[in-house]
Amino acid sequence: MGRWSRVVRTPVGIVGVGLLTLVLLLAVLAPILWGDKADAVDTNNLLAGPSATHWLGTDNLGRDLFYRVLVATRLSLTLTLLAAALGTVVGLLLGTAPLLLGRRAGRSVATLVNLLVAFPGLLLVLFFAVIFGVGARGAVLAVGLAVAPGFARLCQTLVAGVAEREYVAAARIAGVGGFRVLLWHVLPNVAEPLIVNATITAGGILLSFAGLSFLGLGVQSPSYDWGKLMQDGLSGIYVHPLAALAPGIMVILAGLAFNLTGEAIAGAFGVPAATGLGRVVPLGDLHVETEQTPERELVHDDDGDPELLLDVRDLQITFPGPDGPIRPVRGLTFGIGAGEAVGVVGESGSGKSLTALAIAQLVEEPGRVDASHLAFCGTDLLEGSHDKLLGTSLAVVFQDPMTSFNPTMRIGTQLAEVGRYHQGLDRRSAFTRAVDRLRAVRIREPERGARQYPFEFSGGMRQRAMIGMGLMGSPRLIIADEPTTALDVTVQSQVLALLQEVRREEGAALLFISHDVSVVADVCDRVLVMYAGRIVEDLPTADLRTGARHPYTRALVAAVPDMTTDLEAPLATIPGHSVDPAEVPVGCAYADRCPLASALCREQDPALAAGPGGSRVACWHATERVEVLTAEGASA
Structure with a gap:
């Protein structure tokens, strides 16, 4: 009715x-x-x-x-x-x-x-x-x-x-x-x-x-x-x-x-009552269906690194405050190569999501994005608007799938918008492609799912549909902002496996944002550790548990229990509180919480210096960490 x-x-x-x-x-x-x-x-x-x-x-x-x-x-x-x-x-x-x-x-x-x-x-x-x-x-x-x-x-x-x-x-x-x-x-x-x-x-x-x-x-x-x-x-x-x-x-x-x-x-004007939930195809039952696209050449400008798909140099995000400008992101420099998976970890308020929003050009006034260089696919993102580029080559998967979809529009209609506006498809062709993308992310009975409302999907299905929206184009970079938030571990594993397979099939790079170090270690090739708006360590995920040199990275890893964790001992925690972006102290922002902090740490902020194996770390005591942290034990 x-x-x-x-x-x-x-x-x-x-x-x-x-x-x-x-x-x-x-x-x-x-x-x-x-x-x-x-x-x-x-x-x-x-x-x-x-x-x-x-x-x-x-x-x-x-x-x-x-x-x-x-x-x-x-x-x-x-x-x-x-x-x-x-x-x-x-x-x-x-x-x-x-x-x-x-x-x-x-x-x-x-x-x-x-x-x-x-x-x-x-x-x-x-x-x-x-x-x-x-x-x-x-x-x-x-x-x-x-x-x-x-x-x-x-x-x-x-x-x-x-x-x-x-x-x-x-x-x-x-x-x-x-x-x-x-x-x-x-x-x-x-x-x-x-x-x-x-x-x-x-x-x-x-x-x-x-x-x-x-x-x-x-x-x-x-x-x-x-x-x-x-x-x-x-x-x-x-x-x-x-x-x-x-x-x-x-x-x-x-x-x-x-x-x-x-x-x-x-x-x-409320959403109609549910007529039945769709079903998710098990991971092993269906291969991702993707359109074959010709090999794409990497476009770059004269100043950029031709090997980098995303080139970020000295990124700063500023908001006005009652006592002066507030910079929740302070001088980020990193790059992502074609097909590479890079994780960003850190506590809440470290600037992870704001960094993703700046890349996607979603930081609105009064926020201001500055950088000496910010390029995606060789195009300077600071010069003009690049909605066409970002809508096709860049896909964003937000952290809350319930609020990521318009609750008053059907799933297929929302996915079809991308095809209509960026691929010049008519209404019917765009809807057909939307159904195909839902099938690609393992939504069983995709024709039916495309005609359902978001509330008729489970949390995992909504997250899959969000990934399907990104696949409406031909993404070269997928930004996943805590895509497994509020999902149980089984569904979380399925979503992560789907992202990995999409990467392989599409040849897309991945910027994976999470507060869970263990998840990043399983998904990414490289990890950026952020604290107080800065990258404090950049290292391969293979070295995350044993080769991390910054005390904050070691503390994040130690705070995640594993199968060897002593059940009788208290869980490891990081003492103190994260830094307020409006009150960043002089010197190293982590000094007040760091067991290795010295007078030098409280006077000068260490630069992000190159280390072995292509890693980078911003710490005055990076070479001392093994002896001192071993003496301190798990509390580090």
Whole structure:
């Protein structure tokens, strides 16, 4: 059953839709059926009370109030819907401005919205009513613009929360334009609260119009709405109360119809109930299906190393802070060759994920990325925008697969976006390739899986689908940002094995980010150890357990239990806390936690110096580590 049909499956929906349908039918039919009777003047029945002939009595011209209340439905609802539409459109434009216009211009719009929200709604209505003048048109403009700031504020809050999600970043990497990102990835995920707010606001707008007309600022004679009828009946309310109460009751019923219908419609914009989970093909049952591509030549510029696929030199990422700039990434230099797997390890806050975001051009203002050289496939990433290159040659697998997919779009549709925008495929061809990519990452029944929503996939299946999204192009580098987070060890092993096989089949390089040293040791050829925004050691993974020279690397390895760990002894830990990027100390940032620290460590920050076997280490006491750490034991 479709979404809209589910609206009337609840008691709230039945009552709300029933009332709203009745009100809408009155708005359409009442002027046709009873318009003449409502305008008929009877001087023999001026201000008559309720009777069998006139159920609500008559007004000062002898016109039947019952028919006038019914006929007033059309104008009352028409003005309400016009003002609601105006407020919603203006609110959406203001609320989405930060996403479409950028941070700087968006901040100015947000400031304007905050100023307007600070004023009481009634004052705004009266202010705009004075500007636009008395009458129905002025009332529509006044009420519509008065409700827009509140709607814009809600929209800003919701959009800001969704705009930071990984699936929005993935869409940007895929080259999707800002307006389409808003239309397809942001607004559908905030539609439910916006629709509820719009419908509830419609009830408030109805009351506002009634109030303006009651005060004489809205509808003017000879036209009339419910507020105008309440004004006309006020003078005789003690003698003839129904003249004023009847239109008021209609305002209440219509407002209740909007509110209840809004609550019911909100459920219709949720993701449909699951129809069954897809299945994952065991690793041994299916080979990865990849398209054969011709051998690709490595492109490089004159200043870059022709052997490097990714060349990073002196990378720095800066954010403004209350006491000056904050640099969570400070002078990273490394390279990744074609087909090479490089791991990045370190504690939370060491700058691992920010480094990946900088390479993928996903660090937004006020963050700033600087480097003496930052090139991918020989193209300088600091010069202009390279969405086309990054969307096809660079694949990013984010750490949380649940937030990496748009929950309101089907899996196949999201994968197909890459094919449509970067490979020029039509809708059908792109969807066909999406199905093929799901099959390549071992999603059984990929045709069915492509038509399912993300919540219908398990965590491991979502992570596989994320890898499949990267394979929509022909990636030369896959950035995997903690891709096994929150997965159990069995699924984690399957995902890691899949990444390894994709590397072999596609010939792609891998930048694998993790806090788990043991996982990196199993997957990567080389490991970069980061601490406080710097690389403190770069070494082959084969030397990680026995040949590490930096005390921090040794401590990370020692903190991971293995089969030889003494079960009776306390687990090894690293004393102290990681460094706050806003308060990086002078000298070596690890000095306060290091058992080898000396006065020199606290005065001068060691450079990353070359060592044996192509390794690099930034430590003043790298040559002393064996004797001292052996004496200290596992605590190192």
